Each structure stands twice: as structure tokens, then as C-alpha cells.
Amino acid sequence: MRPKQEKTFFGHPRALATLFGTEMWERFSWYGLRAILATFMAASPAQQGLGLPDETAQAVVGVYGALIYLVALPGGWIADRILGARRSVFLGGCLILLGHVSMAVPVTSPLFIWLGLLLIISGTGLLKPNMSVMVGRLYPAEDDGRRDAGFSLFYLSINLGAFFAPIVVGWLADGDRWHLAFSAAAVGMALGLVQYVRGGRGLRAIGEPPAHVEHGKLGRLVALGVGAPAIALAAWAATGTLTIDRLTVAITVVIVLVTVGYFAYIMLGSHDLTEDERIRMKAYIWLFAAASIFWMIYDLAPSKLLFFARDHTDLTLFGIGITPATTQAFNPLFIIIFVPVFAALWVRLGTRVSTPQKFAFALVMIGVSFVVMAVAAALAGNGRVSVWWLVLVYLIQVFGELSLSPVGLSVTTKLAPEAFKSQMLGVWFIAFSVGDAIGGQTGRLGRVLSDPAYYLVLASMAVVAGLALFMFTRQLRAMMAEHHEPAMR
Known part of the structure; x- marks a missing residue:
């Protein structure tokens, strides 16, 4: 048989x-x-x-x-x-x-x-x-x-x-x-x-x-993780000053402070880091900041861009009516289409395109997408605009995402000091956290800026950051010990 x-x-x-x-x-x-x-x-x-x-x-x-x-x-x-x-x-x-x-x-x-x-x-x-x-x-x-x-x-x-x-x-x-x-x-x-x-x-x-599991440790962790925030919130509520807005600001501040504190802990402590490891970490901090700016704008899709779809967009696609939420499907559709294209492109280019250059391109793309949003918002002052404006925005953003997201974990692993190899994979996700938290707070700019101006301000931040990365690519590449080699044909 x-x-x-x-x-x-x-x-x-x-x-x-x-x-x-x-x-x-x-x-x-x-x-x-x-x-x-x-x-x-x-x-x-x-x-x-x-x-x-x-x-x-x-x-x-x-x-x-x-x-x-x-x-x-x-x-x-x-x-x-x-x-x-x-x-x-x-x-x-x-x-x-x-x-x-x-x-x-x-x-x-x-x-x-x-x-x-x-x-x-x-x-x-x-x-x-x-x-x-x-x-x-x-x-x-x-x-x-x-x-x-x-x-x-x-x-x-x-x-x-x-x-x-x-x-x-x-x-x-x-x-x-x-x-x-x-x-x-x-x-x-x-x-x-x-x-x-x-x-x-x-x-x-x-x-x-x-x-080997320490019994009771999970219970203590849950008690600490749930109890401490609950006590803090109860004490704040007792003062009569707790509001949803203030709570979101407080959480954002805590996330930023935790991030700064963690990097300070790595860089200022001894941890037996070699001089090369410290230099690579300095380069990584710049890439981390770039990623945070990228996600700050990219993850406005389920809030600011969703509101634009709801209020200012003619929600018909190929003559078929769609809901505002359906516009959130454009992004994953483009990812499914273009993942194999970008995977083949990076193999083709090899090391001729460095990690800082990929991050810089991603920032410029996310910035350009919000320049398009600024134009759409200006046109929306005269009535609803075509949903194809949002299609174009999400297409440009996906080009940026596929230039940054797939290499993020890879470069994190590469630049992590030996003493922080396992922890640093989680640190990459903190860039998402910082970006999302700060991006959520940018809605308050609407109190002093028109919608086109709002989009242009964020676009300018991303483009300037991207151009800065392009300018300092050689220095960052040297700090990362990332060497240029011709791509395989």
C-alpha cells in the first residue's frame, strides 16, 4: 500500500x-x-x-x-x-x-x-x-x-x-x-x-x-494592567474634569512619552551595546520617526477620509451607489493587485535602492496623496466631487505603503542591538501606535484651518521629511552599514 x-x-x-x-x-x-x-x-x-x-x-x-x-x-x-x-x-x-x-x-x-x-x-x-x-x-x-x-x-x-x-x-x-x-x-x-x-x-x-510557567503571574499582570488604569480614571473622573477629548489627548501623550522613554533607555543605558550598535540605533530612530509620520497620515483613512466620503463625495462607482464605508475597500484591493509587482520590483532593483530611499519615497507618496486630497477638498466647496478622487488617493498611498511597510520589520531586525533583538520587533509596531495617536489629534486643526489647508499642512510635513531622508541617505546608509551592490540581472 x-x-x-x-x-x-x-x-x-x-x-x-x-x-x-x-x-x-x-x-x-x-x-x-x-x-x-x-x-x-x-x-x-x-x-x-x-x-x-x-x-x-x-x-x-x-x-x-x-x-x-x-x-x-x-x-x-x-x-x-x-x-x-x-x-x-x-x-x-x-x-x-x-x-x-x-x-x-x-x-x-x-x-x-x-x-x-x-x-x-x-x-x-x-x-x-x-x-x-x-x-x-x-x-x-x-x-x-x-x-x-x-x-x-x-x-x-x-x-x-x-x-x-x-x-x-x-x-x-x-x-x-x-x-x-x-x-x-x-x-x-x-x-x-x-x-x-x-x-x-x-x-x-x-x-x-x-x-516552566509561574502560576499566578497572569492574574497579577491582568490585575495590574486593568486595575492601575481603572484607578487612575476613577480618580480623574472624581475631579469632574474627565472628558473624552481630554482622555484621548492623555493617551496620546502617554504613548509618545513611553516611546521616547524606551529609546532613551536603549541609548543612554549600557546594556553592553557596542559602538556600532549605538550608531545603527541612531539611524533606526530616524527611520522610526519617518514611519510614524507616514502612519499618522495613512491611518486617517477610517476617520478624516471617511468623513470626506460621507459629506463631499458622489458615492457612485460605475453607475452603482456605494456607502461611505465601501471606500475603505479601495486600499486592500490595490494592495492585493500591487504586492507581487512591488515584490518583483525590489528583487530587480536589489540594493541599488536603499532602505532610507524606500522610506523617503513612501513619505513623498503619502504627501502627494494629501496634495490630491487638498485639490479634491477645494473642488468640494462647489458641490460633491467624484469618488474617483478617493480612488486616486488610495492608489498613491498604496505605492507608499508597499515601499515602507514590508521593509520595516526587516530593517528593525537588522539594526536591533543584540540585547534587544526580540523586543525590537514590537518596537516597530509602536511607530504605528505613535502615528495613529497623533494623527487622531490632527482633527483639531480643523478649528483654525480649512479642509484644503489641513491636507496641505500634513502633506508638507510628509514631503519635507521625505526630502530630508533623500538628502541624508548616504549618511544613514553608512550608519546602517548598508552597502551598495549591483542588482542581479
């Missing part, structure tokens, strides 16, 4: 199908909520919304996204030291599901909304970083080629969920059916959990808890 051939998933371990489906549905729930959250918060109580000013809704969405990335650090630590990746993903998925269910409760009190967001933040911190860890562990250490291909498939699952979610959830939310739309996000996460549990056997020993 012939040995039974093991089932595969497009030539990859069958377990990748489990992780692919889980991630796709989790991203469906995440991007579905993200596509309507700002407009829900800004909708009046008569429209079943929270009635927040647009700038406040933008700030909330900004710190929500920022905290999602920030809690990935403790989420990864909990998996490594206590729960293991598999249990962390399952617990995280359950918390996300409960969060969406809380938001789906059709009551007028905002309590269930805030509770739902907190649960989703906590759950995503456990699920998101550990899914990638398990994908990597499906392959032998020496099988780099198949691992890279596996991550490409995994990346596709993210963008499939991100593409379909705004269309489906946006359609359900149309007509102020917000809680029905939140239910769709809950169903998405539930389907992801079902897929994860059913395919659990295929994961075998991948993501199991560590051999």
Missing part, C-alpha cells in the same frame, strides 16, 4: 489553511468595525449614533488604533511566558467576539460601546502578534523560501478580509443600522474561532505553553 499523502494547502502545511481562515475572518471583523466606527460615533442620537463632533470621533478612532498596536507588546510577552501562542489566539478571539457582541447590543447607552472597544483592544493584543508567530513555526528553520511564500498567502488572507468587510458591513450599516453591522463583525470573528478550533489538531505542538 502507498503511504497516505498528507493534505496540503497550496503546497503548504495544512495548518496554514486554519490560520489563513482564522486571520481572514478576524480581519473581516476588525476592518468591518473600523470602516463604520467614526461615522457611527459622529452620527446624531436621532440616527442611533453617539453624537460626537467629527474631530472627537477622529481622535477616538486614532487612539483606538494606537492602543491596538501598543497592546501587541504585552500580548506577545504573555504568549511567550505564560499561555503559549495557541491559547493566546483563542482567548484573544473570544475577547474580540465578546467585544463585537457588546457593541451589537441595541441600547442607547454608550456603555456597551466603550466596553466593546476595550474588549476588542485586549483581544487583538493577544491574537494579532501570535498568529504570525504560529505561521512562522509551521516551517523548518532552514526552509526560508516556503516560509516567505507562506507569509505571502497569510498576507493575502488579511487583505481579503479587509476588502470584503467594508462592503458588507457598510451595506448593513446603511440606514443607521449600526448595531446590525456590529453583529456582522461579531459573526465574522465567530466564524474565525470555529475555523481555529476545528483545525486545531493540525497545529500539533505549535504554540504550546512554555515548559
Whole structure:
């Protein structure tokens, strides 16, 4: 008898199908909520919304996204030291599901909304970083080629969920059916959990808890992580000065201070860093700042650009009416189309294009996209503009993202000092957190600037930063010890 051939998933371990489906549905729930959250918060109580000013809704969405990335650090630590990746993903998925269910409760009190967001933040911190860890562990250490291909498939699952979610959830939310739309996000996460549990056997020993676990440590961590902020908020509320706006500002300040403090800790402490490691870290700080500026603008899509779609755009595409949320599907569609193009381009160019140059190009692209937004906003003063303006904006932004995002983790690993190798991967995600938090606060500029001026101010910041990186590419490349070599033909 012939040995039974093991089932595969497009030539990859069958377990990748489990992780692919889980991630796709989790991203469906995440991007579905993200596509309507700002407009829900800004909708009046008569429209079943929270009635927040647009700038406040933008700030909330900004710190929500920022905290999602920030809690990935403790989420990864909990998996490594206590729960293991598999249990962390399952617990995280359950918390996300409960969060969406809380938001789906059709009551007028905002309590269930805030509770739902907190649960989703906590759950995503456990699920998101550990899914990638398990994908990597499906392959032998020496099988780099198949691992890279596996991550490409995994990346596709993210963008499939991100593409379909705004269309489906946006359609359900149309007509102020917000809680029905939140239910769709809950169903998405539930389907992801079902897929994860059913395919659990295929994961075998991948993501199991560590051999030595200090019992009670998780409880103490949860008590500290939940108790300390709760006590601080209660004390602030007791003063009668706590507002949503002030809370978003406080969270933004804390995120920035934590980031500055962490880099100061690395650079000013001894940690047995060599002189070369310190020089490379100085170069990395500049790249980190560039990435933060990029995400500050890029992640205004689910707030400022969504409001533009709602208020100033003729929402018809090829003669078919679409919802404001559907415009959030343009970005993942372009990513799916252009990922293979850019992957081939970077291989073709080799080291003739350096990391600083890729970051600089990304900043210029994100800046140019907001110059286009400034033109669209100026034209919108005379009435609604075509949705194709937003299509063009998202297309330009994707060119920037594919120049910065794929190389971000790679350069982080390359420049990390030996003493901080594992921690530095999480630091890269703090750039997202800083950018999202600050970007959320930029909505307050609308008090003193017109919309075209707002877009031009942010565009100028990005373009100036990009040109500065271009000017200092040679110095940064020397600091990074990144040498020019001719590309392979």
C-alpha cells in the first residue's frame, strides 16, 4: 500500500489553511468595525449614533488604533511566558467576539460601546502578534523560501478580509443600522474561532505553553494592567474634569512619552551595546520617526477620509451607489493587485535602492496623496466631487505603503542591538501606535484651518521629511552599514 499523502494547502502545511481562515475572518471583523466606527460615533442620537463632533470621533478612532498596536507588546510577552501562542489566539478571539457582541447590543447607552472597544483592544493584543508567530513555526528553520511564500498567502488572507468587510458591513450599516453591522463583525470573528478550533489538531505542538510557567503571574499582570488604569480614571473622573477629548489627548501623550522613554533607555543605558550598535540605533530612530509620520497620515483613512466620503463625495462607482464605508475597500484591493509587482520590483532593483530611499519615497507618496486630497477638498466647496478622487488617493498611498511597510520589520531586525533583538520587533509596531495617536489629534486643526489647508499642512510635513531622508541617505546608509551592490540581472 502507498503511504497516505498528507493534505496540503497550496503546497503548504495544512495548518496554514486554519490560520489563513482564522486571520481572514478576524480581519473581516476588525476592518468591518473600523470602516463604520467614526461615522457611527459622529452620527446624531436621532440616527442611533453617539453624537460626537467629527474631530472627537477622529481622535477616538486614532487612539483606538494606537492602543491596538501598543497592546501587541504585552500580548506577545504573555504568549511567550505564560499561555503559549495557541491559547493566546483563542482567548484573544473570544475577547474580540465578546467585544463585537457588546457593541451589537441595541441600547442607547454608550456603555456597551466603550466596553466593546476595550474588549476588542485586549483581544487583538493577544491574537494579532501570535498568529504570525504560529505561521512562522509551521516551517523548518532552514526552509526560508516556503516560509516567505507562506507569509505571502497569510498576507493575502488579511487583505481579503479587509476588502470584503467594508462592503458588507457598510451595506448593513446603511440606514443607521449600526448595531446590525456590529453583529456582522461579531459573526465574522465567530466564524474565525470555529475555523481555529476545528483545525486545531493540525497545529500539533505549535504554540504550546512554555515548559516552566509561574502560576499566578497572569492574574497579577491582568490585575495590574486593568486595575492601575481603572484607578487612575476613577480618580480623574472624581475631579469632574474627565472628558473624552481630554482622555484621548492623555493617551496620546502617554504613548509618545513611553516611546521616547524606551529609546532613551536603549541609548543612554549600557546594556553592553557596542559602538556600532549605538550608531545603527541612531539611524533606526530616524527611520522610526519617518514611519510614524507616514502612519499618522495613512491611518486617517477610517476617520478624516471617511468623513470626506460621507459629506463631499458622489458615492457612485460605475453607475452603482456605494456607502461611505465601501471606500475603505479601495486600499486592500490595490494592495492585493500591487504586492507581487512591488515584490518583483525590489528583487530587480536589489540594493541599488536603499532602505532610507524606500522610506523617503513612501513619505513623498503619502504627501502627494494629501496634495490630491487638498485639490479634491477645494473642488468640494462647489458641490460633491467624484469618488474617483478617493480612488486616486488610495492608489498613491498604496505605492507608499508597499515601499515602507514590508521593509520595516526587516530593517528593525537588522539594526536591533543584540540585547534587544526580540523586543525590537514590537518596537516597530509602536511607530504605528505613535502615528495613529497623533494623527487622531490632527482633527483639531480643523478649528483654525480649512479642509484644503489641513491636507496641505500634513502633506508638507510628509514631503519635507521625505526630502530630508533623500538628502541624508548616504549618511544613514553608512550608519546602517548598508552597502551598495549591483542588482542581479
